[in-house]
Amino acid sequence: MLFLRKSKKGFTLVELMVVVAIIGILALLGLRLFLMQQIRAKNAIVKANTATCHTIVQGNLADTDYTSTTGTGNGTGQVDAIAAVVDIRD
Template structure:
């Protein structure tokens, strides 16, 4: 005679819930790592922008005569003329170079002209990191 037993195939509800929970935890870990990598990439762009600005200022200072700041750098207290020629890009918004001491926007590259001591004037360059603070602990400098 035949036995009418049901064959038990498949997964129980508990097993499926455990698998879904594990997948959820792995997805959250992956998302956190991905976000951290995005911030690192954006900070690298800001560092590159600050380095570009430093190179441009240094090149202009090398080309200029003693005591003269070239028109590309423009007014030392407002070096925004660097934007047009530098081609720098900020990931979240417009590229900014300013003479303010830091600004508040993430990705903001700032240039400060320091002429406190005669004969040792220099430009100080840094940028705001996307995770707070400055991208460089010690600012970049450009001097003649």
């Protein structure tokens, strides 16, 4: 008498759960990296805009030969403050 063997087809529930868990972990890592890259991009935009403002203010001060109305300094304190922000490293 011959017994017919049933061949197993498909995956077990444990195998499917492991695959889903691995995919979930990879998705979370990818999302975290994506969000960090977005923050870096926004910071780069802010830094570039600040540098542009610094250049514009310096140009305007040079063109108008502006002096402070407070009687102290030459009115470039704000420009120096902007330069300090522009020099911030990532």
